[in-house]
Amino acid sequence: KAGVTQTPRYLIKTRGQQVTLSCSPISGHRSVSWYQQTPGQGLQFLFEYFSETQRNKGNFPGRFSGRQFSNSRSEMNVSTLELGDSALYLCASSGGTGSDYGYTFGSGTRLTVV
Amino acid sequence: LAKTTQPISMDSYEGQEVNITCSHNNIATNDYITWYQQFPSQGPRFIIQGYKTKVTNEVASLFIPADRKSSTLSLPRVSLSDTAVYYCLVVPSGYSSASKIIFGSGTRLSIRP
Numbered sequence: 592k593a594g595v596t597q598t599p600r601y602l603i604k605t606r607g608q609q610v611t612l613s614c615s616p617i618s619g620h621r622s623v624s625w626y627q628q629t630p631g632q633g634l635q636f637l638f639e640y641f642s643e644t645q646r647n648k649g650n651f652p653g654r655f656s657g658r659q660f661s662n663s664r665s666e667m668n669v670s671t672l673e674l675g676d677s678a679l680y681l682c683a684s685s686g687g688t689g690s691d692y693g694y695t696f697g698s699g700t701r702l703t704v705v
Numbered sequence: 706l707a708k709t710t711q712p713i714s715m716d717s718y719e720g721q722e723v724n725i726t727c728s729h730n731n732i733a734t735n736d737y738i739t740w741y742q743q744f745p746s747q748g749p750r751f752i753i754q755g756y757k758t759k760v761t762n763e764v765a766s767l768f769i770p771a772d773r774k775s776s777t778l779s780l781p782r783v784s785l786s787d788t789a790v791y792y793c794l795v796v797p798s799g800y801s802s803a804s805k806i807i808f809g810s811g812t813r814l815s816i817r818p
Contacts, residue, residue, distance in 0.1 A: 624806075
């Protein structure tokens with residue numbers, strides 16, 4: 592089956608702009624989670640969605656938001672971009688229930704803020 | 706959440722067996738040990754998961770002693786393409802929020818010709 596698809600793969604934005612990243616989970620997976628990865632902080636949990644509802648949220652400012660659609664596709668938005676938001680943004684999907692809890696990651700979106 | 710400790714980096718040569726040990730002293734009874742591999746600018750990829758004793762798949766073996774306070778990922782006959790960062794995670798069984806999937810600093814493995 593197809594893996595987790597993230598678009599775009601690369602993005603360059605200017606400080607103050609906003610950006611929207613997209614994630615299509617594995618078919619049948621209802622849970623989508625987002626992570627930010629930087630060299631200094633490693634992989635940090637942003638938020639998790641299940642059946643269009645945010646289930647958990649990490650310790651990030653309100654500029655970071657997300658949503659999930661009825662087809663389980665998810666988007667995350669970062670407003671008023673700062674230089675420190677430059678990172679690899681990863682999305683992972685899972686079945687989210689019962690024994691199907693394994694997480695499969697996409698290849699990520701490399702965001703550069705200039 | 707059980708904290709994991711693993712070496713920051715390791716070097717080896719093609720064709721060698723590589724063993725990466727992870728310490729997880731506070732592992733809970735219902736926790737599983739999971740290893741991921743990550744290449745630059747890609748997402749982590751699941752390698753292997755185990756609860757106790759030994760687990761083997763086509764990629765690696767995982768050795769877990771009886772006290773489960775540590776585990777060893779074994780990569781047989783590594784090649785240059787095994788150069789990556791390897792993460793050891795302790796994950797509760799059953800459903801677990803993604804917020805509990807904690808990636809530490811990982812072990813940066815470098816394979817030389």
